[in-house]
Amino acid sequence: MTIRTRCGAWLATLLLLASSASLQANTPDDQLIVGMNMNNLLTLDPAAMTGNEVVGMVVNLYDGLVELDPQQLTHVRPALAESWDISPDNSTLTFRLRDGVRFHSGNALTSADALWSMRRVLHLNLAQASVWKSYGFSKANVDQAIVAPDARTLVIRLPKPNDPHLVLYSLAALGSMVVLDSKTVQAHAVNNDWGNRWLTTHAAGSGPFRLDGWQAKDVLTMSRAPDYWRGAAKMQRVVFRHLQESQTLRLMMEKGDLDIASNMAIPDVRALRDDPDLSIDSVQRGTIYYLAMSMKDAHFANPKVREALRYLVDYQGINKTLMAGYGVLHQRPIQSGMPATLPDPGYRLDIARARALLAEAGYPDGFDTTLRVLADQPFLNVAIAIQSTLMQAGIRARIITGTGNQIYGAMRDRQFGLLVGRGGSGVEPHPHSSLRSLVYNPDNADSARLTNFQGWRTSFYDAQLNRMIDQALTERDAAKQQQAYFAIQQRYDQLIPALMPISQMVDSVVVNNRVQAYQPHPSATTFLRDVWKTPESLAGGTP
Structure with missing residues (x-):
């Protein structure tokens, strides 16, 4: 046909x-x-x-090499890869692909297709390259780091120390490294675009x-x-x-x-x-609703001002009245439900304490700023609630609404004051998934353009915290790794970050x-x- x-x-x-x-x-x-x-x-x-x-x-x-069990997220299930091995030094993952798989085109699926698909992500350097770049992969090294010694074997050599289980989770959960029919996609490539224009509205999977x-x-x-x-x-x-x-x-x-x-x-x-x-299926995701502030703004560069804002959010009231069905109270950067997640610190609305902190910061009468937010719920109602409590301490926040590109675009350009948003990945069942998105910022320069990292977007940077995150990721003793993640959350809290978690996302789906x-x-x-x-x-x- x-x-x-x-x-x-x-x-x-x-x-x-x-x-x-x-x-x-x-x-x-x-x-x-x-x-x-x-x-x-x-x-x-x-x-x-x-x-x-x-x-x-x-x-x-499409199919990926592996997938996550929806009822037990840390259980990695075989998909195109029927088995895999991790080297004793945690530096190499070797996948054995199943035989006899064909793409929708009829072409046989081999390790060469998996190899080409993974290299494509880094060579294109589009949205889905960010996570893999954080693992040390790049356009310059990916052709040497990922190889296919035969038609059924794929070898991934990690360019820098990492937790190979996190890499497995990313392969399973992100969808970016699914295997493409390389012959079909290359037949539709234009001007060396790796088939990007064609794949915008087409598919070439198995x-x-x-x-x-x-x-x-x-x-x-x-x-x-x-x-x-x-x-x-x-x-x-x-x-x-x-x-x-x-x-x-x-x-x-x-x-x-x-x-x-x-x-x-x-x-x-x-x-x-x-x-x-009808039935309602609710699933808790690792994504976090937050209040973010830009430390490129002189007001929020002051830690006393950031601390004041910590006490100008009615976390309990917002979650009780505005977030029911959207999210649940959560005040840590690592998603709840993990052994490495500390209990919430218990921050509450405290106008008097916030006023005192603003006075110490040199703003006894408050100041003017802007508060950006999507023109959707629950974001807008949360922003209105925060605007109200900020006003009680003298901070006059003008709400600016818009589409995702308008609101998050300003954040990616580091041109904003305050922002109510949602992010944090949390897709992989590993503490690093949340920290990578919300906290980690290996290069705070404007030219770095680490736009998928909320830490970079808010200009929040701490070299010691970055080192702690890197070290925790490669710690091979499970008990020591858990303690390392406890220490990271404690330091993050002490630094009074530019991003304050408010609620963890709940997604509700109605099903016949x-x-x-x-x-x-x-x-x-x-x-x-x-x-x-x-x-x-x-x-x-x-x-």
């Missing part, structure tokens, strides 16, 4: 689906219909993608589903890939529909026009809790009870290959 014919069939199916849904108010038994806000879906290229939404699509179009088509801010469909090496996916087709308004998602879930809805406003999620046909075996993944790598639906004509049916 030609691409044009496939697209025509795809559009015809969508029209049929839309018309049947309006009459029957239920989705087809063999199709999974997902509603979500896809405003942040800008590319399907695994090397360039940003945001959790696209990760959930990429991992169903996953359980193949891409049918994507219309930006409209719809993306994928269909069951024939001869998938794990066995055929249960669903014939998965359709992702762009629905920006939460109330629209709610109405369509109530009518049975959607099987799954994500990105819903919490009031709409709550309104569906008593619907007997016909949907079976759907398991939201804490790292956003939600696998759909085993999902099936109870037939509409049966009660408690089987696939």
Whole structure:
């Protein structure tokens, strides 16, 4: 079937689906219909993608070497790699790839494809290169660091000391190092772009589903890939529909026009809790909601001012009244639930103490500043609450709202005062995942452009803290490593950082009870290959 014919069939199916849904108010038994806000879906290229939404699509179009068990995140499961070894000195990972896997094109998948895919991430040096650069990989060394001695063997030599388990977690959780069909992608390369332009709207994987088509801010469909090496996916087709308004998602879930809805406003999620046909799946992610300040601003370069702000946030009130369903109280840079995470320090709103600290800093009457925030919930309500308590100490913060590019763009350019945001990776089940994103800043120069590091964005820099993070990562004694992470959190707290954690993210997904075996993944790598639906004509049916 030609691409044009496939697209025509795809559009015809969508029209049929839309018309049947309006009459029957239920989705087809063999199709999974997902509603979500896809405003942040800008590319399907695994090397360039940003945001959790696209990760959930990429991992169903492609396969990685390994994957994380959604119910036990520290359990690394085989995928394309049927086995792997870590060298005694922790410097080398060797993967043995399974035989007989083919891409959707029909091309055989070999270690040469895995090698090319990994090198591609560093050579392109787009969004997904940041984590791997923090591990010491670069465009200059990646061709020597990653090699394929034969068709089924891939060897990764770490350019600098690291914890190989963290590298395994990154391979499993980030989606950036999935294996691409190198022959197909190279056939579509233009001006040595490694196929980046083509992969923006196309896919070349070996996953359980193949891409049918994507219309930006409209719809993306994928269909069951024939001869998938794990066995055929249960669903014939998965359709992702762009629905920006939460109330629209709610109405369509109530009518049975959607099987799954994500990105819903919490009031709409709550309104569906008593619907007997629906369930709410909540999963806690490692991402942190925070108040950030720029130390390039003279006010916030003063540690007394930063300490004053520590007592000008009503953490308990915000989490109780504004964050229910969005997040849970958390005041540490390392995500909760890990043995290495210290208990919260227990900071609370204390206006009198904050006023005294501002007076000591030379601002007895406060000062004027700006507070940037996304024009979405819960961000905006959190910013309004913080604006109110800042005002009680004399800090007059003018709220500036905007899109992600406008708000976080100013942060990446280090041109902001205060900012309410969300970040911190926390994707990998390892303390370094959070510290790398929120704290670590190996080079504070403007020219370094370490834009994926929140520490660099806020100009927060401490050489000793960086060394402690580096040393903890390579500590091979588990008990000593845990103590090292305790010490890092204590020093970070003592330094009065430019980023104050407020809450840890909770993601709520509404699911029709016909949907079976759907398991939201804490790292956003939600696998759909085993999902099936109870037939509409049966009660408690089987696939």
